Amino acid sequence: MAKRKARQVSPEAAPSSPSESSEGPTGSESSSGSDVTESEDDSPSSSSGVSDEEGIVNVDFEFFDPKPTDFHGVKALLKSYLEDTLWDISGFVDIFLAQTTVGTVVKTSNDDNPIGILTALNLARYKDRACMKEIYQYLWKNSNGKAERENLETMWNKQAKDVGLIVSERLVNIPIDLVPPLYNSLLDEVMWATEDEPTKELQNFFKFKDYVIVTRVFVEHSKKKGSDDGKQAKVGIIQKQKGVTEDKGELIYVKPEDEIFHQ
Numbered sequence: 001m002a003k004r005k006a007r008q009v010s011p012e013a014a015p016s017s018p019s020e021s022s023e024g025p026t027g028s029e030s031s032s033g034s035d036v037t038e039s040e041d042d043s044p045s046s047s048s049g050v051s052d053e054e055g056i057v058n059v060d061f062e063f064f065d066p067k068p069t070d071f072h073g074v075k076a077l078l079k080s081y082l083e084d085t086l087w088d089i090s091g092f093v094d095i096f097l098a099q100t101t102v103g104t105v106v107k108t109s110n111d112d113n114p115i116g117i118l119t120a121l122n123l124a125r126y127k128d129r130a131c132m133k134e135i136y137q138y139l140w141k142n143s144n145g146k147a148e149r150e151n152l153e154t155m156w157n158k159q160a161k162d163v164g165l166i167v168s169e170r171l172v173n174i175p176i177d178l179v180p181p182l183y184n185s186l187l188d189e190v191m192w193a194t195e196d197e198p199t200k201e202l203q204n205f206f207k208f209k210d211y212v213i214v215t216r217v218f219v220e221h222s223k224k225k226g227s228d229d230g231k232q233a234k235v236g237i238i239q240k241q242k243g244v245t246e247d248k249g250e251l252i253y254v255k256p257e258d259e260i261f262h263q
Contacts (some may be wrong), residue, residue, distance in 0.1 A: 061178060066104075071097060073114035074097065075089060075093045078093060078117075078167075080216075082134075082135065082138050085134070088131040088134060092129075095121060095131070096119055096121075101196070102193050102206060103118070103119035104119070106170065116169065116171065118166070118185075120186060120190060123155075123156055124163075140152060155212055162207070162208060162209040163208065164212070165211075165213075166186075215253075215258045216254050
């Protein structure tokens with residue numbers, strides 16, 4: 001199924017594909033992805049002009065449905081999803097690729113390597129998968145106190161059938177202009193899935209009432225009294241869930257849209 005809406009963006013810099021850059025969504029190494037052949041009519045593309053000292057570089061970004069041949073590229077993008085935790089990342093990629101009704105893979109027109117992904121997974125639908133249990137255990141371990149754990153327990157278990165896990169990863173230099181159309185596409189697909197899926201059970205899996213986003217932020221703490229003014233404030237990495245109270249300190253968001261979601 002081809003994506004149904006075209007997107008126009010004007011990035012500040014052309015992204016490097018996983019095969020050309022060693023940085024993934026959070027600085028991780030990305031491996032080359034799949035060999036996928038698509039005609040121009042199979043997916044929308046957006047042309048972007050990037051000016052530099054030598055001239056204009058045109059970049060076309062295209063949105064595709066997930067395909068099995070995207071496996072290695074998607075896995076590379078998810079490499080740091082749970083930081084350095086050992087978990088069933090391959091099983092998680094399999095879930096993403098199998099759910100073609102809702103989910104998007106971003107590529108450039110001249111490279112078949114995925115440079116970004118976005119999807120929403122029903123927690124109840126995949127609750128018995130090892131990878132989902134490991135994500136829950138990771139969040140539980142990194143929760144700050146009883147209130148956060150109770151919130152996590154409620155959403156992940158008691159309300160799981162109504163909760164979607166949004167999975168959003170991309171290369172660090174993808175233009176921010178791509179984010180609004182990506183999320184518009186996701187919401188459109190969720191709405192279509194509630195009507196187009198062949199069975200009532202499958203339709204119900206996409207009738208989300210809440211969403212959970214696992215993301216990385218930095219917490220910048222105030223300098224201690226008497227510290228060297230030239231030193232940077234201490235920075236720590238935390239995992240956040242919507243509605244959870246953060247540590248005291250200014251939050252620095254790796255993905256700008258996460259600040260909006262958190263509000």
